[in-house]
Amino acid sequence: MATKMTYESAFAELKEISEEIENESVSVDVLAAKVKRASELIEFCKTRLRSAEKEINQIIKGMDSKQPSDNEG
Amino acid sequence: MATKMTYESAFAELKEISEEIENESVSVDVLAAKVKRASELIEFCKTRLRSAEKEINQIIKGMDSKQPSDNEG
Amino acid sequence: MATKMTYESAFAELKEISEEIENESVSVDVLAAKVKRASELIEFCKTRLRSAEKEINQIIKGMDSKQPSDNEG
Amino acid sequence: MATKMTYESAFAELKEISEEIENESVSVDVLAAKVKRASELIEFCKTRLRSAEKEINQIIKGMDSKQPSDNEG
Amino acid sequence: MATKMTYESAFAELKEISEEIENESVSVDVLAAKVKRASELIEFCKTRLRSAEKEINQIIKGMDSKQPSDNEG
Amino acid sequence: MATKMTYESAFAELKEISEEIENESVSVDVLAAKVKRASELIEFCKTRLRSAEKEINQIIKGMDSKQPSDNEG
């Protein structure tokens, strides 16, 4: 998978592919290839989302653990 | 069978033949040859479609098998 | 009979003869000869038609024998 | 954390980030980074608030301790 | 505290600060400083009031001590 | 105390001070000074009320020396 790919670009490409497929502007010749690409993009996006989620949860957990000390301190 | 043939071109040719025959603009002299060509094109298209289908099903199966882990992970 | 004759040309000649005779521009002298030619042309056409038919039926039979495997495969 | 940051500027930045996130104008790519920044800003603001509170309580306590001498003196 | 400060100016400044704080137009950044200034101003005003009171009581006492001699003489 | 002061002017000033204080148009800064001035003015009025001018006392003395003859005659 491209190392320089961002979630944004991946999502944009995915959207483009999705629309192409929906509009049947994709040739059967490349249809499978497009679907394959889309699945890769989805995978990439999910991975990205998962890691962002994990990171954010970590940060929020950090904030929450400090919060009670405010109310008591 | 032509190696450079695409589904698109095959389909287009097929359609052309179908129309020629329907319009009776095909001479009896080449009719059999045209029909033969059509049958070859049909064969080609079907093969192509079937392989694409197989491929896509594979991809979808792959995606589905990962999906549950998203919800759990 | 001419080896280069096609169904098209045979049919065209046949048509011409038919029209000549219908217009009574054919002398009785040559009438018999024309009719003889016509009967030859008809024979040629019939033969051609029959062989085309046979050929096409063959192709269809070929396709049909593959068709069920599509539905099953 | 920036030494020149004020509560006002921190709060303004925090609000901006919060609105960006709410409007989903933040890309997933930078979402975690933004949340991290927000948590830092929140921490900074809280620290500031706590120190201001402590200082103010000290001053008010100082005022109160002088008050009774007015009524008696 | 400023040596040139008058009760009037101190009171006016105090009022201004009090209104600012009451209107919540004071930033947290300067809140403590403002409160500190307010407490100084209050202290100054109180001192002034106390000394004025003391002075006036002295004068009144002086007047009263002369009064009885009027009534008796 | 001003040597040219009369009861009238003293009383007028006294009244003015009283009104100023009543209207709270006197600053705390000068309140004590105003009260002091008022006490001086009051003192002045009282003294004046009770004092006879020496010059005229002399005349009374002159009268007094004649008076006994009145009381006796």
Next chain:
Amino acid sequence: MLILALKITMSEQPLSLSQLTGMIKASLRDRFGGQYYYVVAEVSNFSARKGVQYMQLIEKEEESGKLMAEISAMIFQDGIHEIEEFEKITGQAFGNGIKVLVQVSVVFHEVYGLKLTIHRIDPSFTIGELRRQREITLRRLCEENPDAVKFLHNRYYTRNQTLVLPAVISRIAIVSSEFSAGLQDFVHTLENNPFGYRFSMQLFSTKVQNDDQGRQTVERFIEIYHRKDEFDIVVLVRGGGSQTDLLMFDAYPLARAIARFPIPVFCGLGHLKDISVADLMAHSSEKTPTRVAEKIIEHNRSFEQAVLELRNSIIIKAQQFLSEQKEELSVLSSGVTSGCNLILAESRDVLFRLSSLVSKNSHSAISRQYTLLSAAAGRMAAKPLIRIERELNAIGNFSKGIPAESLKFLKQQKGLTEHYVTVFKLLSPERTLSRGFALVRKGGKIITDAAGVRKGDELDILLGKDLIQTKVSNKSKSDGYKNDL
């Protein structure tokens, strides 16, 4: 007016004086004896000696004041009560200058001469007369001093009354008799005031009895006028108690002087009945000198009271002001405290809200992305397979359609070919000949037109499978076919 005429009778023999006076006496007794007369006159040269009151009764011309008549009169011991009664009723001492209506008898005495004996005095006449005089004086005051005296709404206003009293009265000019009891009362009251006020007083001594038109008193006022800056007020007092002459206080010159005087004049004339003209012109008038003194003390007292009130109000206000300031300070102080707490609490609240917003919205942003992704994935899965299915259908259609059409086409071609077979079968010469048609040949050539056929020509006729050779015997126009096709 009654004029006593005396008629002297002359005789030849000188008479002794006593004889003559005896005759006068007898004659007067004859004429006036036992007679009483009411006479109007003015009293002058009033005096008393050994219980007898002596006086001259006079009459003056009203305009010029010229003496028109004068006679001695007296009141004996037994008539004294008449004077007492008179003075009681009129409030006016019986004395010089008053006009009286008296009941008299004419008496002649050899030694003392002609005299009138007064038996009764009518006080009501004098009262009326005094009142009349007063009215005249007041009218004259108004007429001759329009700038200083006015009569408005039933009372007199004078310039002296418009003068403003100083806040404190301390320098007093006193116009009085040196020996007046009223003066003593006045001075005593002032000097013994309970508040310890000190006054400086100067006496301008004047007669208050038998002062003709108060002339001397007016002179005292003039003296004071020259030193007017030295005094706060002028006090005109007269001894209380004993009956005294009030006429001077109704006199024009003194009244005018008072009305115009530049220093407030206080009158304390101790009179009992009518208020004098002087009282009306003065700044203020009291019944007795003591009351005047009391009024002065009261005036000063009210000033002191005002000063004391101001003092109290200053003290109260100053203290009130201070306590208000204190109150305001403490309000401000608690305002600052509560405002601070409010700001801090609000800030904390807002922070908390923002913090939870960030956490909530970041989660929702991610979950929205998940949703979008899975929607994309779903579309990806469904659409291509449908597409392929459709394509397969299309291809299937071709695989059925093309052969079917081809066969249909072939059948059609066969039909066409068969048509020609029929056509040519019908058109073949054998078929025509077999239906009774014959071929006519001339000179070996088939003719279709009879134009070149002549009689005697040899024609070959081909009918069926047989050849018939003939010679033309005749040629004529045919009637045409019976069955016209």
